[in-house]
Amino acid sequence: MTTSHAVEANTESDAPPASPSHGSGGLIIRQREPRNLEFPFDRLDSYLTPVESFYVRSHFHAPELQRDSYRLSVEGAVKNPLSITYEELRRLPAKTVVATLECAGNGRIFLIPQRSGAQWELGAVGNAEWTGVPLATLLNRASPGGNAREVVLEGADRGAAPEQPGPPGQISYSRSLSLDKALDDVLIAYAMNGVDLPQDHGFPVRAIVPGHYGMASVKWLTRIRVLDEQFQGYWQTTDYGYWDEVDGIPVRRPLSDIKLKSAIARPRTLEVIPGGQLYNVYGAAWTGAADVVAVEVTTDGGRTWAAAKFVDPIRPNAWRRWSYDWKTPERPGRLTLMSRATDAAGASQPDTFDERYHSYVIHHTLPIEVVVR
Numbered sequence: 225m226t227t228s229h230a231v232e233a234n235t236e237s238d239a240p241p242a243s244p245s246h247g248s249g250g251l252i253i254r255q256r257e258p259r260n261l262e263f264p265f266d267r268l269d270s271y272l273t274p275v276e277s278f279y280v281r282s283h284f285h286a287p288e289l290q291r292d293s294y295r296l297s298v299e300g301a302v303k304n305p306l307s308i309t310y311e312e313l314r315r316l317p318a319k320t321v322v323a324t325l326e327c328a329g330n331g332r333i334f335l336i337p338q339r340s341g342a343q344w345e346l347g348a349v350g351n352a353e354w355t356g357v358p359l360a361t362l363l364n365r366a367s368p369g370g371n372a373r374e375v376v377l378e379g380a381d382r383g384a385a386p387e388q389p390g391p392p393g394q395i396s397y398s399r400s401l402s403l404d405k406a407l408d409d410v411l412i413a414y415a416m417n418g419v420d421l422p423q424d425h426g427f428p429v430r431a432i433v434p435g436h437y438g439m440a441s442v443k444w445l446t447r448i449r450v451l452d453e454q455f456q457g458y459w460q461t462t463d464y465g466y467w468d469e470v471d472g473i474p475v476r477r478p479l480s481d482i483k484l485k486s487a488i489a490r491p492r493t494l495e496v497i498p499g500g501q502l503y504n505v506y507g508a509a510w511t512g513a514a515d516v517v518a519v520e521v522t523t524d525g526g527r528t529w530a531a532a533k534f535v536d537p538i539r540p541n542a543w544r545r546w547s548y549d550w551k552t553p554e555r556p557g558r559l560t561l562m563s564r565a566t567d568a569a570g571a572s573q574p575d576t577f578d579e580r581y582h583s584y585v586i587h588h589t590l591p592i593e594v595v596v597r
């Protein structure tokens with residue numbers, strides 16, 4: 225598996241003629257239209273990912289919504305359906321949270337045999353500060369009925385379902401959450417790192433679902449529907465689902481929580497490293513559940529592991545960068561590095577991929593092969 229290919233595609237001349245939020249961020253183009261852009265993870269150097277370097281994962285052409293005509297409706301199994309304007313939303317009490325978004329397909333390029341879908345390396349992940357109104361504020365105003373159990377978030381983007389069997393005609397991008405999660409910490413965000421959301425990240429308004437894979441954080445959010453039953457939409461059954469098992473019978477469930485993961489930003493795959501020196505191995509670790517409390521690094525393919533030091537403090541649902549000073553061997557050769565995170569509940573990253581997820585939730589320890597010279 226080589227990574228040089230994808231990186232080479234990201235030359236200046238290849239940069240998309242897109243909005244100015246691209247190009248300068250050096251994002252790797254995985255697909256031009258709809259736009260799917262990856263953060264070059266080897267350039268990780270800040271706690272908050274700059275807006276122009278934040279990965280973009282879009283299933284349909286980005287809709288062009290206008291601030292003035294924008295409406296967000298809250299409807300379905302509620303006592304007081306509402307429809308609010310952008311200005312009304314901006315006037316409600318706001319909250320700012322740091323949260324890591326990771327695409328559920330991040331790391332797919334590491335799977336053998338190859339799986340279909342965007343061939344993300346390590347950089348379909350980013351950490352940003354999101355500002356907006358708690359979804360709970362809107363739901364409490366709308367007042368869900370006594371039997372309400374789920375909340376569907378719907379985006380304004382539409383297109384044909386990419387996989388068959390799928391619904392005919394055009395579908396929107398929609399995902400549901402349990403009412404409990406919706407009332408807990410979900411944000412209806414309009415700003416990212418202190419600036420208005422750029423179009424590719426959901427202008428004017430998107431959901432941020434801390435601790436869930438990126439697919440839950442619906443962009444271009446225009447409709448919130450409260451349901452008395454379980455939602456079975458395309459984007460949580462055919463796509464972004466996995467096969468769980470109940471009493472020996474496989475059942476389809478929506479993907480949700482981000483699983484414990486760490487990733488090595490430096491060195492890159494096949495980086496040439498001088499022997500007999502100190503090399504700073506550097507990366508990040510995150511999870512949607514208990515806090516990340518340890519990261520270990522192996523430089524000999526998993527025989528021995530050493531503790532890395534954290535660069536960032538613990539913050540729920542946000543990554544922690546870490547670093548490890550490696551004394552590289554004098555003798556030239558190829559070596560395999562891996563990192564492994566442990567959480568406060570004592571769980572560590574697995575060393576193999578869980579096949580129930582087919583092409584998602586790639587959170588096992590990933591080998592980074594380097595050349596010492």
Ligand SMILES: Nc1nc2c(c(=O)[nH]1)N[C@H]1C(S)=C(S)[C@@H](COP(=O)(O)O)O[C@H]1N2
Pocket residue numbers: 278279280281282283284325326327328378379380381397424425426437438439440441442443444445
């Ligand atoms: N409306 C809408 N929301 C969406 C998507 C989409 O295609 N349409 N993609 C989802 C997926 S799969 C991910 S990983 C995140 C990516 O958010 P970003 O592009 O701001 O990084 O948005 C989610 N929200």
Ligand SMILES: [Mo]
Pocket residue numbers: 281326327328329438439
């Ligand atoms: Mo995603």
